Amino acid sequence: MKHYTSINDIDNIDAWIDEAKIIKANPLKHLGLGQNKTLGLLFFNSSLRTRLSTQKAALNLGMNPIVMNVSGDAWGLEFEDGTVMNGNTAEHIKEAAAVVSQYCDIIAVRAFPTLTDKAKDESEQVMRAFMEYASVPIVNMESATGHPxxxxxxxxxxxxxxxxxxxxxxxxxxxxxxxxxxxxxxxxxxxxxxxxxxxxxxxxxxxxxxxxxxxxxxxxxxxxxxxxxxxxxxxxxxxxxxxxxxxxxxxxxxxxxxxxxxxxxxxxxxxxxxxxxxxxxxxxxxxxxxxxxxxxxxxxxxxxxxxxxxxx
Amino acid sequence: MKHYTSINDIDNIDAWIDEAKIIKANPLKHLGLGQNKTLGLLFFNSSLRTRLSTQKAALNLGMNPIVMNVSGDAWGLEFEDGTVMNGNTAEHIKEAAAVVSQYCDIIAVRAFPTLTDKAKDESEQVMRAFMEYASVPIVNMESATGHPxxxxxxxxxxxxxxxxxxxxxxxxxxxxxxxxxxxxxxxxxxxxxxxxxxxxxxxxxxxxxxxxxxxxxxxxxxxxxxxxxxxxxxxxxxxxxxxxxxxxxxxxxxxxxxxxxxxxxxxxxxxxxxxxxxxxxxxxxxxxxxxxxxxxxxxxxxxxxxxxxxxx
Amino acid sequence: MKHYTSINDIDNIDAWIDEAKIIKANPLKHLGLGQNKTLGLLFFNSSLRTRLSTQKAALNLGMNPIVMNVSGDAWGLEFEDGTVMNGNTAEHIKEAAAVVSQYCDIIAVRAFPTLTDKAKDESEQVMRAFMEYASVPIVNMESATGHPxxxxxxxxxxxxxxxxxxxxxxxxxxxxxxxxxxxxxxxxxxxxxxxxxxxxxxxxxxxxxxxxxxxxxxxxxxxxxxxxxxxxxxxxxxxxxxxxxxxxxxxxxxxxxxxxxxxxxxxxxxxxxxxxxxxxxxxxxxxxxxxxxxxxxxxxxxxxxxxxxxxx
CATH class of the missing domain: 3.40.50.1370 (Aspartate/ornithine carbamoyltransferase)
Structure with missing residues (x-):
């Protein structure tokens, strides 16, 4: 598995459930696995459970979580190809995703749909752009059409x-x-x-x-x-x-x-x-x-x- | 002591001061005590000293601090019982406190008073709700009527x-x-x-x-x-x-x-x-x-x- | 070197580049150096690369990074001397810098220029105030006139x-x-x-x-x-x-x-x-x-x- 962005990435749900139960029974067993590795959590939208539980999961694996509210902490991101960026967006996802990949071993992203543009939402523009332009695995923390x-x-x-x-x-x-x-x-x-x-x-x-x-x-x-x-x-x-x-x-x-x-x-x-x-x-x-x-x-x-x- | 939400929770101020001095003299002595435990710091209001010093205290004990600005990062919380939640609040404290307790071993909360509704402020609605609905200890990082x-x-x-x-x-x-x-x-x-x-x-x-x-x-x-x-x-x-x-x-x-x-x-x-x-x-x-x-x-x-x- | 706030703080660029290459070849070699030490990252402005890379650098040295968006998370800061603070600023940099120094072993600061007041920008008011009033080293994460x-x-x-x-x-x-x-x-x-x-x-x-x-x-x-x-x-x-x-x-x-x-x-x-x-x-x-x-x-x-x- 390269990324986890959809339920389709689960090859065998029964085996996954069994392994999740084993982890739950002994959550610190793999504390060495993530040592000195960083999980970047990028939020385009609000979050309570996802924000806390994904950090907790990273900590249980020994990883360092780094959280960013993309809109508030960083720059407006551009997702369209070929745009003349003379508007509100200051950075293209091509650079942003590649750059974040330099600092984070895994990138988790939350980006809600517009609910006004069905085609755009179904294209999963944000999640696909991260998958395409990042050089590390992407985890979907709720995208336009899925919350795997x-x-x-x-x-x-x-x-x-x-x-x-x-x-x-x-x-x-x-x-x-x-x-x-x-x-x-x-x-x-x-x-x-x-x-x-x-x-x-x-x-x-x-x-x-x-x-x-x-x-x-x-x-x-x-x-x-x-x-x-x-x-x-x-x-x-x-x-x-x-x-x-x-x-x-x-x-x-x-x-x-x-x-x-x-x-x-x-x-x-x-x-x-x-x-x-x-x-x-x-x-x-x-x-x-x-x-x-x-x-x-x-x-x-x-x-x-x-x-x-x-x-x- | 189940929670620390008031000066009344101090059973013996002289003994506490003595112990604080011992900790100050050797702040990293108990670095193992909080290993793989998480402190959730929930801020409904601004903070500089409390935000930094409470994180530092957690780190000195080996804990992992996770900080959230509740209003900006998560959802508007409802504190009234029995409400039909068709307004601005998206999550009830009953769920929120119980949920955060799943990820954090201790929850620290800052929530200032309204200064317009004396009865509400004196009821310490937010702090009491966390004490009632969380399943882990609560620390008061300044509430409506106290800053213990x-x-x-x-x-x-x-x-x-x-x-x-x-x-x-x-x-x-x-x-x-x-x-x-x-x-x-x-x-x-x-x-x-x-x-x-x-x-x-x-x-x-x-x-x-x-x-x-x-x-x-x-x-x-x-x-x-x-x-x-x-x-x-x-x-x-x-x-x-x-x-x-x-x-x-x-x-x-x-x-x-x-x-x-x-x-x-x-x-x-x-x-x-x-x-x-x-x-x-x-x-x-x-x-x-x-x-x-x-x-x-x-x-x-x-x-x-x-x-x-x-x-x- | 007491602080790193300007390119002028580099005594020998060739030696620094050589050392940076050695670090890059083995970034976790000094993981023990920053153990139980804290880097405070104070942002007055947006950041993506600086925010993530400086945290990553701290983690590679074993430090604990603590990030604050000063304006959103804490209080409006006053930088003028002798002011009667009955306006929008709630805390003077004299206190703020000294206080943050109690919790952080190094303080990194990002503060952009006004671009309207040349003399003020060139005075590097924010960076100088931190250097003067903090009791720990200051790192410039981009100031009015430099990004060292x-x-x-x-x-x-x-x-x-x-x-x-x-x-x-x-x-x-x-x-x-x-x-x-x-x-x-x-x-x-x-x-x-x-x-x-x-x-x-x-x-x-x-x-x-x-x-x-x-x-x-x-x-x-x-x-x-x-x-x-x-x-x-x-x-x-x-x-x-x-x-x-x-x-x-x-x-x-x-x-x-x-x-x-x-x-x-x-x-x-x-x-x-x-x-x-x-x-x-x-x-x-x-x-x-x-x-x-x-x-x-x-x-x-x-x-x-x-x-x-x-x-x-």
Whole structure:
């Protein structure tokens, strides 16, 4: 594996989950692996879990993390080829990525989508530019269309909490006041498609995800029907894909409630808006495993960094 | 000690001062104590001394510090219970504190008061929420009503510089153009009340601190009278407590001058506005011990972290 | 050497270059030198290369880097003497520099010029204040009039890439839409004057650098003439020195092109605006050594920190 920028970079999800569990059981075992190596964490957007857990993962491997808020700390970056740079951008990604590669052994990048330009977002301009122009491995800390560290985390968490060989997992859209990216939903869908689970998606009409990602996964526009016999209900808001980046529905009936949840475990990548996406009664119950899920962010990141370090 | 969020968490100030002096004499002695442990420093507000000295203290104990500017780097946090979060806050403290606890062995938090809502400030909403929802020890890096790392620092500094068994210590209000918190004055008052000193407070009428904190401490509205035979003059502006958060007096006659100081040592938590709070002649003289005081921030923080690490 | 704030602090450029090459060949050799020592990096302005490479240099020496964005993270600093500080600045540099010295073994500072007040910029107010009031060594990470870490980097890079004993090096002005500082051009000029090279400067009329820095260095107002038989073309925009801080010429004919470059190597400190300062064809060719140059930032910084640590 050269980079980790997509769920497609996971060659064998079961083997990865097994290795993540071994790391979790003994997180400091490979403390020597990253000695005197540097992880650059470049944030174009806000972050709490990703920022902390990826640093923690690096530290558990003995690496030195260096964090930058690209926009605030450095220069406006240009991603277009051939541009006459007489505008707001002061540095081209060709130089920036190559330069950061001089100081960092691995570069992790977070860059959210525009949600206004579908083609641009789907081109994954930022992540692809880093992959092309950096000379070191790139880790996706959430890009325009994917959040593969979260997806790997979610697979590990489901593997830990499942009580039957093939659990039923539902990804459910829930209402939100803002237009949110599809990245988490996409990566979760992709990783569930690799696992031995019964996986379905529930969302209102007009909110179907990218058909290329959905593939054969069943979609329900009736949440109640989708939730029947569910073992895990993974909730996430996303904006419309068809009417790209738009909020076309805020129906509070799609909020997750204790009554709807039944015996299923409740998962969410966080941050989550209480009593908008999910009611307090769910989050404050033992059915919610969101904190355990967040904890697994460290071990997912540590597995990815370990694999890249071994290649380095 | 489970957390360090108030001067009340100090069980024996003399023993603590003694231990801080031992740490200061050999700051790297416990370098193994914090190995592979992480201190999360969460800043809701600006910081220079606290930010640097608390990191330095962590490093002296072998810990890995991770710093976050909560507002700029992460998400707007919600502290109210039961809220429908369809406004500006994207994550509830219940999740945030629990999540950060997954990555950090100790969490240090700075969160200033509103100075507009007395009840809210006195409820110490932010600090209490972290104490309630985090699963690791919390350190107060200045909250709405207290700055106990500064208070401990001040006690250590007075112990080092005193030339008699029971020195006279005056906390004096001084003018300032902005409405400032009561946190430093409160914690200084509380820690002086625990020490074997003659402690009095000088402030204009209308500027008496919270009566519950003042207790039996004598208050002078005449600065000259208060300063008589003083060994230490600790200066700090604060806004009115009675007319909560208001600047009702900027009388320059309360500024500290060389003439007023006499043979007393001048202390201040810094930052200090020169020639507003105190004249240049004081700060530029040997009577000022503000830099030595700032230096002690490291050892106060290191003592607190050490105590919490031993418990961890 | 007490501080490193100017090219004038280099006593013997050839010996320094030799030592930098030895460090580059074995960058972790002195990992023990900085153990348990802290480098404070204080940024008043944006930075990418300097921010990352100086941290990397510190880590290669075993130091703990602590980074602060002074304006955003801490308090507005006052640099004028005797001021009544009832305005926007909350802390005087006298306290700030002395305080940071309590926590950091070396302090590195970046502070750009105003470009509006020539006398103030030339007084190097910020750098001088840190040198005066700090009690530890100061490193200039780009000040109003100099960027000596960049200059040292450039000397090392030319030494590595030269193919004749005494290469011809041209510093050429190039167009830019914004008013930029003279710091990089000044330090490059100063370091070239110390080296065994044929050094000339090319810039439009009205753009001659400070005559005190130019000294005997030939200045050409005809770029083509200057570039004749050049081995290295170092490009950089700067605003007018005579008509201080003004952009009085944006003539695109001064942009560096592949045709103009000939067999010379292209150097630039970065960030660089493509197709404004230099065309894509230059940067995307093997003639450009800007990435190797950026890589050398680490070893220049490491040499400086090593020298200061040995003195510490």
């Amino acid at each position: 560290l979260q997806g790997l985390t979610d697979a590990l968490t489901i593997s830990e909490f499942k009580t039957k060989a093939k659990p039923k997992v539902v990804l459910s859209w829930a209402p939100h006041i803002k237009a949110l990216p599809h990245a988490v939903a996409n990566s979760f869908t992709q990783v569930m498609q690799k696992m031995d689970v019964e996986f379905v998606i529930a969302n209102p009409e007009g909110y179907d995800l990218n058909p290329e990602i959905i593939g054969d996964t069943p979609i329900y526009h009736n949440q109640e029907e989708a939730f029947k016999d569910a073992d895990f209900i993974y909730t996430k808001n996303w904006s419309s894909y068809e009417d790209y980046g738009k909020v076309i529905n805020t129906d509070p009936n799609w909020m997750i409630t204790k009554a709807k949840l039944g015996n299923a475990k409740f998962m969410h990548c966080l941050p989550v808006r209480r009593n908008v996406v999910v009611e307090d009664a769910v989050l404050d119950s033992n059915s919610a495993i969101v904190i355990e899920q967040a904890n697994n962010r460290t071990y997912a990141a540590q597995l990815v960094l370990k694999k890249l370090l071994v290649n380095v | 790392l500064q208070g401990l620092t001040d006690a250590l500094t007075i112990s080092e510089f005193k030339t008699k068994a029971k020195p006279k210590v005056v906390l004096s209000w001084a003018p300032h153009i902005k409405a400032l918190p009561h946190a430093v004055a409160n914690s200084f008052t509380q820690v002086m009340q625990k020490m074997d000193v003659e402690f009095v407070i000088a402030n204009p009428e209308g500027y008496d601190l919270n009566p519950e904190i003042i207790g039996d401490t004598p208050i002078y509205h005449n600065q000259e009278e208060a300063f008589k035979d003083a060994d230490f003059i600790y200066t700090k502006n604060w806004s009115s407590y009675e007319d909560y958060g208001k600047v009702i007096n900027t009388d320059p006659n309360w500024m500290i001058t060389k003439a007023k100081l006499g043979n007393a040592k001048f202390m201040h938590c810094l930052p200090v506005r020169r020639n507003v709070v105190v004249e240049d002649a004081v700060l530029d003289s040997n009577s000022a011990i503000v830099i030595e005081q700032a230096n002690n921030r490291t050892y106060a923080a290191q003592l607190v972290l050490k105590k919490l690490l031993v418990n961890v | 870490l960049q200059g040292l980097t450039d000397a090392l890079t030319i030494s590595e890439f030269k193919t004749k004993a005494k290469p011809k090096v041209v510093l050429s002005w190039a167009p830019h839409i914004k008013a930029l500082p003279h710091a990089v051009a000044n330090s490059f000029t100063q370091v070239m004057q110390k080296m065994d090279v044929e050094f000339v400067i090319a810039n439009p009329e009205g753009y001659d650098l400070n005559p005190e820095i130019i000294g005997d260095t030939p200045i050409y107002h005809n770029q083509e003439e200057a570039f004749k038989d050049a081995d290295f073309i170092y490009t950089k925009n700067w605003s007018s020195y005579e008509d201080y801080g003004k952009v009085i010429n944006t003539d695109p004919n001064w942009m560096i092109t592949k045709a103009k470059l000939g067999n010379a190597k292209f150097m630039h400190c970065l960030p660089v605006r493509r197709n404004v300062v230099v065309e894509d064809a230059v940067l995307d060719s093997n003639s450009a050594i800007v990435i190797e140059q950026a890589n050398n930032r680490t070893y220049a910084a490491q040499l400086v920190l090593k020298k200061l640590l040995v003195n510490v």
